[in-house]
Amino acid sequence: MDLRIKIADSPMSGYQWLVVSLAVLLNILDGFDVLAIAFTAKSISNELNLQATHIGTLMSAGFIGMALGSFFLSPFADKFGRRPLLIISTALAALGMLMTYFCSSLESIAFWRIVTGVGVGGILPCTNVIVSEYANKKWRGLAIAIYAAGFGIGATLGGMSAILLQETYGWRSVFLTGAILTGLALSAIIIFLPESVDYLLSKRPKNALQTLNKIAIKINKPGEWHLISETPPQQKVSVLRLFERDNIKTTLLIWLSFIGVMSSFYFVSSWTPALLESTGMSKTHSQSVGMAISLGGTVGSLIFGFIVSRWSAKSTLILFTLLSALAVMLFVHSSALSVALGLAILVGALMNGCITGLYTINPTLYDADYRSTGVGTAIGIGRLGSILSPFLAGNLLQIGWTKENLYFTTAFIMLAVSFTLFLLQPKNN
Template sequence: MSLREKIDNSPMSGYQWLIVFMAVIMNLLDGFDVLALAFTAANIRAEFALSAEQLGYLMSAGLFGMTAGSLFLAPLADKIGRRPLLLISVVMSALGMLGSALIEHYQALAFWRVITGLGVGGILVGTNVLTSEYSSRKWRSFAISVYAAGFGIGAVLGGMFAMTLQAEYGWRSVYLAGFGLTALCFVILLAWLPESIDFLTTKQPKNAQQKLNSIARKLGFSGEWPLPEKTQQATKLPFTQVFNHEYRRSTLLIWIAFFAIMFSFYFVSQWTPALLTQAGMTKEQGVSVGMMISLGGTCGALFYGLLASRWSVRRVLILFTLLSAVVAVIFILSSSVLWLAMLFGVLVGALMNGCISGLYTLNPAIYAADIRSTGVGLSLGVGRFGAILAPIAAGKLLDLGWEKQSLYEGVALVLLLAVCALALLKTKSAVKSV
C-alpha cells in the first residue's frame, strides 16, 4: 500500500487537520484581501471621484490578477512544488496589500490590486490541491468545505475591520492590517507547511525520499515509504493533457460551471454593499448586509460539506446552484427592508459559497496527480474571467440605466447555465471518489 492509499483509508490525524487549518487561514486572508476593496469602495470612490464604470474596473483589477495567478502560477506548482508556490504567492499578496495602502491615485491602486490578485490566485490553487491530497477519502468533502469556509470568515472579518478601522484611521488602514496578517501567515507556513505527497512521488525532486518519510512520521505512519518507480515524463505539456480524449468533456463542462458560478458570486460579493448604499442605505448598513452574505457563505460551505459527505458531490452542487438562482432574485426584491436583506443575504451567501465549495471538491478529483495543479489552476483561471467580467459588466449596465433588480435577475440566468453544465458532467472513475 502506498502512502497515498494509506492516507485515503486511514482516520485523519492531528497533523492532517493542521494542514487543513493552515489552508483555512490562507483562504481566510484571501477573503480579507479580495473583498477589502468591496468594503472600502464607497470611501475610495468619494476620494477619487470615480464613476460606476471606473469603480467596476478597479474592483476587477484584483480579480484579473487572480486569473493570471491561477493560469500562470498553477503550472509552476507542478514543476517546483506546491509549497514553494504557496510561499511565493503569500509574499506577493502581502506586497500588494502594502502597496494598496500607500497609493496616491486610483490607477496605482489598480496596479497593486493586480499584484494582490496574483498572489491570491496562486494561493487558491495550492491550498485547494493540498487540502484534497492530505484529506482521507471519508473526510475529503468536509475538509475542503471547511477550507472554503475560510473565505467567508475572512470577508466577515474584513467587513468588521473596514467599519472599525475606516471610522478611526481611514480606508488605507484596512490594507495595512491585511499586509500585517498576510506577513504573519508567511511565517507560519514557512515553519509548518509540508510539500504535496503526490508531487514528491510523481516528480521525485531532490531528497524526495527523506521528505516523504518525514511527512509519514508526522502523519503517524511508521516504517519506510519507498518512492514508486519513476515513469518517463509525458512529452505533452500539462496544458494540452487537460484536453486529451480522457479529460476534454469534463474540462469544458467544469470550466463553464466555474465561469458562471464565479461570475455570480463575485457580482454579489463585490457590488452588493455599493448598490444598497446607492439605493438609500447608509454605508454602514450596506457593509453590514455584505458581511451577512459573507457570514452565510461560511455556514453554507460547511453545510455543503456535511451533505456532500453523505450524498453525491455533483448532485448536491446542482441543488445549491439552482437554489442560488432563486434566492438571488428574492434577495434583491426584499432589499428595501434591512432585516429581510440581511436574512436573505445570509441565504444567498450560504448557497453561493456552497457552490464554490462544491467546485473545489469536484475539480481536483477530475485530474491525475501529475497535472492536478494545472487542471485546477486552469479551471480557477477560467472562473476568474467570470469574476473579472461581473464587476465591469455591472458598472457599465448601471451607467446605462439598469436597475439593480435586473442585474440580479441576470445573475439568476447565469447560474442556470451552470446547472446545465453540471447536469451534463459525467462522473468518470476519477470523480466517483468524491
C-alpha cells in the same frame, strides 16, 4: 506500500488537520485581501472622485490578477512543488496589500490590486490540492468545505475592519491590516506546511524519499514507504494536456461551471453594499448586508461539507445552484433590513456552497502529475467571470440598468450552471 492509500484510508492525524488549518488560514486572508476593495469602494470613490465604472475597474483588477496567478503560476506548482509556489504567492499577496496602503491614484491602486490578485491566484490551486491530498476519504468533503468557508470568514472580517477602521484611520488602514496578517501567515507556512505527497511521488524531486518518510512520521503514519522501482513516464506539464481526447469534455464543462458561479458570486459580494447604499440604505446597513452575504458563505460551505459526507458532491452542487437562483430572485425584492439580512445570509450560503462544491469536484478530475495545472487553470478561467462581472455591472449601471436587472441575470446564470454540472462526469467522487 503507497502512502497516498494510507492517507485516504486511515483516520486523520492532528498534523493533517494542521495542514487543513493552514489552508483555511490562507483562504481567510484571501477573502480579506480580495474583498477589502468592496468595503472600501465608497471611501476610495469619495477621496479620488471616481465614477461607477472606475470602481468596477478596481474591483475587477484584483480578479484579473487572480486569473493570471491561477492560470500562469499553477503549472509551476506541478514542476517545482506546491509548497514553494505557496510561499512565493503569499509573499506577493502581502506585498500587494502593503503597497496599496501607499497609493493615491486610480492607476496605482489598480496595479497593486493586480499584484495582490496574482498572489491570491497562486495560493488557491495549491491550497485546494493540498487539502484534497492530505484529507482522508471520510473527511475530505468536510475538510474542503472548512477550507472554502475561510473565504467568507475573511470577507466578513474585511467588512468588520472596514467599518471599525475607516472612520478613524481611513480606508488605507484596512489594506495595511491585511498586509500584516498575510505576512504572519507567510511565516506560518514556511515553518509548518509540508510538501504535497502526490507531488513527491509523481515528480520525485531530489531527496523525495527522505522527505516522504519525514512527512509520514509527522502525520503519524510511519512505515517502510518506498518510491516505485520503475520510473514512470514523465509528461510535460502543459495546459494542452487538458485538451486531450479523454479530458476535453470535462475541461470545458468545469470551466463553464467555474465561470458561471464565480461571475455570480463576485457580482453579488462585490456590488451589493454599493448598490444598496445608492438606493438609499445607510452605509452601515448596506455594509451589514454585505457582511451577511459573507457570513452566509461560511455557513453554506460547512453545510455543503456535511451533506457530501452522505450524498454525491455533484448532486448536492446541482441542488445548490438551483436554490441559489431562487434565493437571488427573492433577495432583489427585499426592502426591509431584517428581510434583506436574512436573504443575504441565504444567498451567501448557497453561492459559496457552490464554490465549495466546485473545489471538491475539481481535484478529482485530473491525475496527480498535472493536478495543480488542471485545478489552477479551471480556477483561473473561472476568474474571467469574476473579472468581467463587477466591471460589466458598473458599465450596465452607467447605461441605465437597474439592480433588479443585474440580479435577475445572475439568477439565470446560476440556472445555466446547473445544466452544465448535470453533463459533468467526475472520475471519482
